[in-house]
Amino acid sequence: MIDLPAVRGRLTHGAPLAPLVWFKAGGAAEWLFEPADVDDLADFLRGLDPSVPVMALGLGSNLIVRDGGVPGVVVRLGKAFAKVEAVDATTLRCGGGASGILVSSTARDAGIGGVEFLRSIPGTVGGFVRMNGGAYGREVKDVLTEAEVVLRSGERRILSLGDLGYTYRHSALPEGAVVVAATFRGHPAEPAAVQAEMDRIAAAREASQPLRSKTGGSTFKNPDGHKAWALVDAAGCRGLRRGDAQVSEKHTNFLLNLGTATSADIEALGEEVRNRVKAYSGVTLEWEIQRVGVRA
Numbered sequence: 001m002i003d004l005p006a007v008r009g010r011l012t013h014g015a016p017l018a019p020l021v022w023f024k025a026g027g028a029a030e031w032l033f034e035p036a037d038v039d040d041l042a043d044f045l046r047g048l049d050p051s052v053p054v055m056a057l058g059l060g061s062n063l064i065v066r067d068g069g070v071p072g073v074v075v076r077l078g079k080a081f082a083k084v085e086a087v088d089a090t091t092l093r094c095g096g097g098a099s100g101i102l103v104s105s106t107a108r109d110a111g112i113g114g115v116e117f118l119r120s121i122p123g124t125v126g127g128f129v130r131m132n133g134g135a136y137g138r139e140v141k142d143v144l145t146e147a148e149v150v151l152r153s154g155e156r157r158i159l160s161l162g163d164l165g166y167t168y169r170h171s172a173l174p175e176g177a178v179v180v181a182a183t184f185r186g187h188p189a190e191p192a193a194v195q196a197e198m199d200r201i202a203a204a205r206e207a208s209q210p211l212r213s214k215t216g217g218s219t220f221k222n223p224d225g226h227k228a229w230a231l232v233d234a235a236g237c238r239g240l241r242r243g244d245a246q247v248s249e250k251h252t253n254f255l256l257n258l259g260t261a262t263s264a265d266i267e268a269l270g271e272e273v274r275n276r277v278k279a280y281s282g283v284t285l286e287w288e289i290q291r292v293g294v295r296a
């Protein structure tokens with residue numbers, strides 16, 4: 001059993017993670033920690049044995065939690081980390097647990113444009129920052145000015161845009177670091193125009209993506225010069241199934257849990273798609289969805 005520091009937040013042993021991720025599949029966290037505030041998180045990580053792995057969990061949208069669960073500590077940021085406020089005419093300070101919808105709607109109310117695309121990314125600020133989340137032609141690197149993180153050592157640090165080493169769907173954020181806040185900069189805009197752009201993005205998502213399904217969002221990164229969905233479709237994978245795991249017929253870069261799929265089913269289906277695409281087109285698809293934990 002891990003020797004854990006005292007906390008003011010909530011620690012749960014053997015916490016099921018399936019209810020917390022979009023696929024609704026997977027095992028438990030050895031420990032789930034929901035810190036009371038940033039100080040609680042920093043003190044906990046500082047006092048935790050450095051050998052214990054730590055993973056941050058947001059909305060669980062871009063994630064396969066393997067059926068054997070996640071060893072160590074999973075950190076989930078709650079309401080204390082979900083605040084968004086406009087600090088001036090173009091700048092928003094956002095908690096790491098805030099959703100993209102909250103960020104974009106707060107921006108709208110403050111007359112700030114340029115972050116509407118966050119409306120379409122199903123996740124939290126912490127996840128966007130870690131993954132350089134993007135959609136509809138924009139990425140986090142286009143709007144982020146700095147991020148506040150708590151390192152695995154418990155040290156609090158402000159990282160600038162340059163510190164994060166952004167590339168496509170990737171950052172240089174250190175292992176075990178938790179993003180607790182981020183500052184985004186947009187531009188002055190009429191609230192009605194911001195809302196119109198948010199509505200356009202929402203309608204485009206509704207038309208093209210299986211939003212009402214148990215899914216993980218975009219499964220594979222778009223390779224240079226290609227769209228992942230088109231490669232998957234061309235390789236004959238639309239509707240492909242393994243147990244209750246299926247390649248979406250609506251958008252072939254989404255995997256679905258039709259009911260009782262295990263995480264092993266979902267991951268194996270993804271690997272089968274990768275193999276078929278490689279055989280058909282010669283392109284090796286890279287996972288965009290994070291796969292964590294141990295196989296059962």
